[in-house]
Amino acid sequence: MRVVWLTHNYPRHPGDVAGGFLHPLAVALRQHGVDVRVVAPSDAGQGGEDELDGVPIRRVRYGTAADERLAYRGSMTDALRSPRAAFAFNRLRAALRAGAEQELNGASGDALVHAHWWVPSGLAAPMGVPLVLTCHGTDVRLLERIPFAGWLARPTFRRARVVTTVSRTLAAIVRRQTGVAVADDGVQPMPVTPGERRWSDGSGDVVVVGRLTRQKRVHLAIEATAVAMRRGTPWRLVIVGDGPAMLALEQRAIALGVADAVRFVGAVAPADIPVVFATAVCCIMPARGEGFGLAAAEALMQGVPVVACLDGGGLCDLVPSTGAGRLVRPAAAAIASAVIDLLGDAGARDAARAEGIQWRERLAPDFVAQRCLSWYQRALNA
Numbered sequence: 001m002r003v004v005w006l007t008h009n010y011p012r013h014p015g016d017v018a019g020g021f022l023h024p025l026a027v028a029l030r031q032h033g034v035d036v037r038v039v040a041p042s043d044a045g046q047g048g049e050d051e052l053d054g055v056p057i058r059r060v061r062y063g064t065a066a067d068e069r070l071a072y073r074g075s076m077t078d079a080l081r082s083p084r085a086a087f088a089f090n091r092l093r094a095a096l097r098a099g100a101e102q103e104l105n106g107a108s109g110d111a112l113v114h115a116h117w118w119v120p121s122g123l124a125a126p127m128g129v130p131l132v133l134t135c136h137g138t139d140v141r142l143l144e145r146i147p148f149a150g151w152l153a154r155p156t157f158r159r160a161r162v163v164t165t166v167s168r169t170l171a172a173i174v175r176r177q178t179g180v181a182v183a184d185d186g187v188q189p190m191p192v193t194p195g196e197r198r199w200s201d202g203s204g205d206v207v208v209v210g211r212l213t214r215q216k217r218v219h220l221a222i223e224a225t226a227v228a229m230r231r232g233t234p235w236r237l238v239i240v241g242d243g244p245a246m247l248a249l250e251q252r253a254i255a256l257g258v259a260d261a262v263r264f265v266g267a268v269a270p271a272d273i274p275v276v277f278a279t280a281v282c283c284i285m286p287a288r289g290e291g292f293g294l295a296a297a298e299a300l301m302q303g304v305p306v307v308a309c310l311d312g313g314g315l316c317d318l319v320p321s322t323g324a325g326r327l328v329r330p331a332a333a334a335i336a337s338a339v340i341d342l343l344g345d346a347g348a349r350d351a352a353r354a355e356g357i358q359w360r361e362r363l364a365p366d367f368v369a370q371r372c373l374s375w376y377q378r379a380l381n382a
Helices: 023-031 076-080 083-104 118-124 138-145 149-159 168-178 218-230 246-255 270-277 294-300 332-343 348-362 365-381
Strands: 002-006 035-041 048-052 055-060 111-116 131-135 162-165 206-209 237-240 262-266 282-285 306-309 325-328
Touching: 002 083, 002 118, 023 035, 023 055, 023 365, 035 083, 055 083, 083 111, 083 118, 111 118, 111 365, 118 131, 118 138, 118 149, 131 149, 131 365, 138 149, 138 168, 149 168, 162 168, 162 365, 206 218, 206 270, 206 294, 218 237, 218 246, 218 282, 218 332, 237 270, 246 262, 270 294, 282 294, 282 332, 294 306, 294 348, 306 332, 325 332
Parallel strands: 002 035, 002 111, 035 055, 111 131, 131 162, 206 237, 206 282, 237 262, 282 306, 306 325
Antiparallel strands: 048 055
């Protein structure tokens, strides 16, 4: 079986965080005998044929090196707002489609396309080929935020033989906005990077993991740290990630007088995330409208309790409101109170381990690959 993956986000090199959650699944599927081939955009002129851990990757050019900046930077949604970016977006869509058609050529048996994110990949999927469509979060938020997005998306969702999402929250939005229902087994988060995950010894700091963007609301974790300090229950906060909000966050820590208690470590390769959680005492996930919230699952998988917000989207699928975690209002005082509560809860770490055992099974690459194979067979048989 040949499966062509279309995605605007796939690791450009070993350890790259861009689309890093997709790569373990591609590797696992190839180990099951599936001929997975990835078609992704070039990044600033870095196109051509590539390979990562045995997974062949075709990086398609869609403009000059200066133009090829739509992918990998979290700016894809701008293409639906700016006329200038729209031209680059259309070139990207055409290049992805041409790349998929090239990879489909010569397939000796069954063949299909698996598009990750409906935009641009779903829109780029060649016609007349069985299509599996997976939504990861940012694309689904577009359906609610941009008035014409639902109209644009519906034909793609309706021609897909299988539609999947990484959380129940996203599945509900897809059905509401497109009229397409996601089957129960179509709600499946992407796998974690395989490797040893030691249970946390709880000797370290409070941790935030994520790309530093406005949607992640990392400023709430910094503000909660300041609240805790004023209450006389201080902690140290470690922020793992990089992004356009970095400078503003650093300035916020200084303004609140907690710069010495907040440490920015930058982006960390997916394979090194277990080191981050090996000593963490708690994880704060303050993001709004997450597709799933893989870092929260990884925290639980190492017995680290998690605080998330009630408007966290997919985070509400995995973070419990008691025991191993707390779901609170998106406010610094509420987050501070929840962290303090967890730090004083003798049973929180044991509860997090119990949750983590389940997620270790459900997010294992082989488990997700088996689920993916069932989608492919369904799409081929439809």
